[in-house]
Amino acid sequence: ALPARLDHHTLERYEGVWLVLALIMVILLFGGVLASFVSGTYPSLTGESGHHITGVENGRLDPRNFAGTPFATPGVRRNADGTYEGFVVARAFQFEPAVLKVPAGQPIVLHVTSADVLHGFFIEGTNINTTAIPGQVSSFTTTFQRPGLLHVICNEYCGAGHHNMMTRLVVEV
Numbered sequence: 001a002l003p004a005r006l007d008h009h010t011l012e013r014y015e016g017v018w019l020v021l022a023l024i025m026v027i028l029l030f031g032g033v034l035a036s037f038v039s040g041t042y043p044s045l046t047g048e049s050g051h052h053i054t055g056v057e058n059g060r061l062d063p064r065n066f067a068g069t070p071f072a073t074p075g076v077r078r079n080a081d082g083t084y085e086g087f088v089v090a091r092a093f094q095f096e097p098a099v100l101k102v103p104a105g106q107p108i109v110l111h112v113t114s115a116d117v118l119h120g121f122f123i124e125g126t127n128i129n130t131t132a133i134p135g136q137v138s139s140f141t142t143t144f145q146r147p148g149l150l151h152v153i154c155n156e157y158c159g160a161g162h163h164n165m166m167t168r169l170v171v172e173v
């Protein structure tokens, strides 16, 4: 129970103090979130910075027309500087290219997009799992250490053929 001397004026003062404290916390929280967005602490979901893709602006492209972008001819390529890049298109209900051939022991940047609806891009037996989003490019860098065959599975429900939507990834020596 409250001591008798805490009359209702004292309580109003306490209330005021807590109200101000709560406001300060809300401002700090939103300020922090805002500041991390501005400073780029939040990861970009629309393409990895530092990987410019021909015909793709800020990780965005026209899902109905890949002309002028590497997604027009999906597959893995070796760049002039020796780095590897792979371009994958997901569409109901398949992945392109039909077989993804990647080099073993070499870092590779994979770029994934969708030509229609949301699809998943999960490589079984790994922690690689991204979403193929129409109009956007999801990029990530990885290294496949051991040669062998892996399956890529669509793990985002995309329609009648979803359960059959998969492709092979061959890690070559």
Ligand code: CUA
Binding pocket: 091, 092, 093, 118, 119, 120, 154, 155, 156, 157, 158, 159, 161, 162, 163, 165
């Ligand atoms: Cu594509 Cu599920």
